[in-house]
Amino acid sequence: MKFSFHKGSSMRRETENESASGGSVGQSSTRGSGRRVQRCTFTLPTSDEALIADIQELADGMGLRTPTRSEVVRAALKHLGWANERKFREAFESLERVKTGRPPRQTTN
Numbered sequence: 763m764k765f766s767f768h769k770g771s772s773m774r775r776e777t778e779n780e781s782a783s784g785g786s787v788g789q790s791s792t793r794g795s796g797r798r799v800q801r802c803t804f805t806l807p808t809s810d811e812a813l814i815a816d817i818q819e820l821a822d823g824m825g826l827r828t829p830t831r832s833e834v835v836r837a838a839l840k841h842l843g844w845a846n847e848r849k850f851r852e853a854f855e856s857l858e859r860v861k862t863g864r865p866p867r868q869t870t871n
Protein backbone atom coordinates (compact mmCIF):
# COMPACT_ATOMS: atom_id res chain seq x y z
CA MET A 763 0.00 0.00 0.00
CA LYS A 764 1.60 3.31 -1.08
CA PHE A 765 0.54 6.65 0.37
CA SER A 766 1.56 10.18 -0.46
CA PHE A 767 1.07 13.42 1.43
CA HIS A 768 -0.55 16.31 -0.39
CA LYS A 769 -2.02 19.75 0.20
CA GLY A 770 -4.09 19.98 3.33
CA SER A 771 -1.98 17.41 5.22
CA SER A 772 -4.23 14.61 4.03
CA MET A 773 -2.82 11.21 3.29
CA ARG A 774 -4.09 9.37 0.27
CA ARG A 775 -3.16 6.35 -1.80
CA GLU A 776 -0.88 7.08 -4.71
CA THR A 777 -2.40 6.28 -8.09
CA GLU A 778 -0.68 4.11 -10.67
CA ASN A 779 -0.09 7.14 -12.93
CA GLU A 780 1.63 8.99 -10.10
CA SER A 781 3.76 5.95 -9.26
CA ALA A 782 4.91 5.57 -12.85
CA SER A 783 5.74 9.25 -13.27
CA GLY A 784 7.52 9.51 -9.91
CA GLY A 785 5.12 12.00 -8.39
CA SER A 786 1.76 13.61 -8.74
CA VAL A 787 0.85 15.55 -11.83
CA GLY A 788 1.78 19.22 -11.68
CA GLN A 789 4.53 18.90 -9.08
CA SER A 790 8.07 19.70 -10.08
CA SER A 791 10.70 17.16 -9.11
CA THR A 792 13.65 19.56 -9.34
CA ARG A 793 14.87 21.59 -6.44
CA GLY A 794 14.50 25.36 -6.49
CA SER A 795 12.00 25.47 -9.33
CA GLY A 796 9.40 27.48 -7.44
CA ARG A 797 7.99 24.65 -5.33
CA ARG A 798 6.05 25.84 -2.34
CA VAL A 799 7.10 24.94 1.17
CA GLN A 800 5.14 25.27 4.36
CA ARG A 801 6.69 26.39 7.62
CA CYS A 802 5.48 24.19 10.48
CA THR A 803 5.91 24.15 14.21
CA PHE A 804 5.03 21.12 16.25
CA THR A 805 5.62 19.57 19.64
CA LEU A 806 8.15 16.77 20.14
CA PRO A 807 9.14 14.93 23.28
CA THR A 808 12.75 15.49 24.35
CA SER A 809 13.52 11.87 23.49
CA ASP A 810 12.59 12.55 19.85
CA GLU A 811 14.74 15.69 19.82
CA ALA A 812 17.63 13.55 21.08
CA LEU A 813 16.92 10.97 18.37
CA ILE A 814 17.09 13.68 15.70
CA ALA A 815 20.48 14.75 17.08
CA ASP A 816 21.66 11.11 17.04
CA ILE A 817 20.58 10.73 13.41
CA GLN A 818 22.41 13.93 12.49
CA GLU A 819 25.57 12.64 14.18
CA LEU A 820 25.21 9.27 12.44
CA ALA A 821 24.97 10.96 9.03
CA ASP A 822 27.99 13.10 9.86
CA GLY A 823 29.93 10.00 10.98
CA MET A 824 29.08 8.26 7.70
CA GLY A 825 30.69 11.11 5.79
CA LEU A 826 27.36 12.56 4.65
CA ARG A 827 26.62 16.21 5.12
CA THR A 828 24.78 16.79 8.37
CA PRO A 829 21.05 16.89 7.63
CA THR A 830 18.89 19.64 9.07
CA ARG A 831 16.12 18.77 11.52
CA SER A 832 13.64 19.32 8.70
CA GLU A 833 15.50 16.89 6.43
CA VAL A 834 15.50 14.23 9.15
CA VAL A 835 11.73 14.59 9.59
CA ARG A 836 11.14 14.57 5.82
CA ALA A 837 13.26 11.42 5.41
CA ALA A 838 11.25 9.75 8.20
CA LEU A 839 7.99 10.74 6.49
CA LYS A 840 9.18 9.30 3.21
CA HIS A 841 10.22 6.07 4.95
CA LEU A 842 6.84 5.86 6.71
CA GLY A 843 5.10 6.32 3.37
CA TRP A 844 6.94 3.24 2.07
CA ALA A 845 5.96 1.10 5.07
CA ASN A 846 3.51 -1.75 4.76
CA GLU A 847 0.27 -1.53 6.71
CA ARG A 848 1.58 -3.53 9.71
CA LYS A 849 4.69 -1.37 10.13
CA PHE A 850 2.64 1.77 9.56
CA ARG A 851 0.25 0.76 12.36
CA GLU A 852 3.13 -0.22 14.68
CA ALA A 853 4.80 3.15 14.16
CA PHE A 854 1.72 5.05 15.28
CA GLU A 855 0.83 2.70 18.12
CA SER A 856 4.34 3.06 19.56
CA LEU A 857 4.25 6.87 19.69
CA GLU A 858 4.23 8.63 23.02
CA ARG A 859 1.23 10.97 23.26
CA VAL A 860 2.31 14.53 23.98
CA LYS A 861 0.31 17.53 25.02
CA THR A 862 0.19 19.96 22.10
CA GLY A 863 0.57 23.70 22.29
CA ARG A 864 2.98 26.04 23.97
CA PRO A 865 3.97 25.52 27.58
CA PRO A 866 2.61 28.09 30.05
CA ARG A 867 4.74 31.20 30.49
CA GLN A 868 6.97 31.29 33.52
CA THR A 869 6.23 34.43 35.56
CA THR A 870 9.25 36.11 37.09
CA ASN A 871 8.88 38.33 40.14
